[in-house]
Amino acid sequence: GAGVSQTPSNKVTEKGKYVELRCDPISGHTALYWYRQSLGQGPEFLIYFQGTGAADDSGLPNDRFFAVRPEGSVSTLKIQRTERGDSAVYLCASRTGMNTGELFFGEGSRLTVL
Amino acid sequence: AQKITQTQPGMFVQEKEAVTLDCTYDTSDQSYGLFWYKQPSSGEMIFLIYQGSYDEQNATEGRYSLNFQKARKSANLVISASQLGDSAMYFCAMRGGNSGGSNYKLTFGKGTLLTVNP
Numbered sequence: 287g288a289g290v291s292q293t294p295s296n297k298v299t300e301k302g303k304y305v306e307l308r309c310d311p312i313s314g315h316t317a318l319y320w321y322r323q324s325l326g327q328g329p330e331f332l333i334y335f336q337g338t339g340a341a342d343d344s345g346l347p348n349d350r351f352f353a354v355r356p357e358g359s360v361s362t363l364k365i366q367r368t369e370r371g372d373s374a375v376y377l378c379a380s381r382t383g384m385n386t387g388e389l390f391f392g393e394g395s396r397l398t399v400l
Numbered sequence: 401a402q403k404i405t406q407t408q409p410g411m412f413v414q415e416k417e418a419v420t421l422d423c424t425y426d427t428s429d430q431s432y433g434l435f436w437y438k439q440p441s442s443g444e445m446i447f448l449i450y451q452g453s454y455d456e457q458n459a460t461e462g463r464y465s466l467n468f469q470k471a472r473k474s475a476n477l478v479i480s481a482s483q484l485g486d487s488a489m490y491f492c493a494m495r496g497g498n499s500g501g502s503n504y505k506l507t508f509g510k511g512t513l514l515t516v517n518p
Contacts, residue, residue, distance in 0.1 A: 317504065319505065326510070327510055327511075328404075328491050328493075328508030328509050328510050328511050329445070329491070329506075329508045330508070331505050331506070331507070334504060334505055336504075341504070342504070342505065375443060377445065379445070387433055387435075387495045387504070387506070388435065388447050388450060389445075389447070389506060390447070391437075391444055391445035391446075392444070393442060393443050393444045394443045394444070396443075
């Protein structure tokens, strides 16, 4: 497909486990974002990549969260020692150029930590 | 820092009628952008409309229009001729200007759940 693809769509894990969430942006989009959306809230910024580098990771809540984008395309959000409070939908978005700055979102990965 | 406020947790509208979803914002940037996204139950965020802070005319996209009142810092979304498929969460968002490096990410409000009744 031509849109942003996220896998898995659903992930259930136990407290303390490690999880990885994958994002495949729209081809040619150099900017990639991760957002977290808790129930009843708007998306909250986590991290922004321009190319391969994390230009801004100020939204990551703590050092258990880490994200990479080694080849400037696919990105992986990694969460260590998961906690119940990490349960949320993790949204990935990408964009091209600056124009209006519109972000194109994937359908998200729903993470449930038991 | 930018802040978006959506004061309506939920709104109801009759099919074929118009509805206005409120959004106010706060920023110290001179240049900024305002967005509205729709999030149906499937979860995907769908871009609806964009308004630049220097745009003199209100943005329109089909049945969507943005009532931009810069002095009041409001950017309300107007949906005309509501359809059952418009039932969804609606989020107002803002992109900052160049100050403080905030011109690349969106800040979202908490959203408004719109229900269109037949």
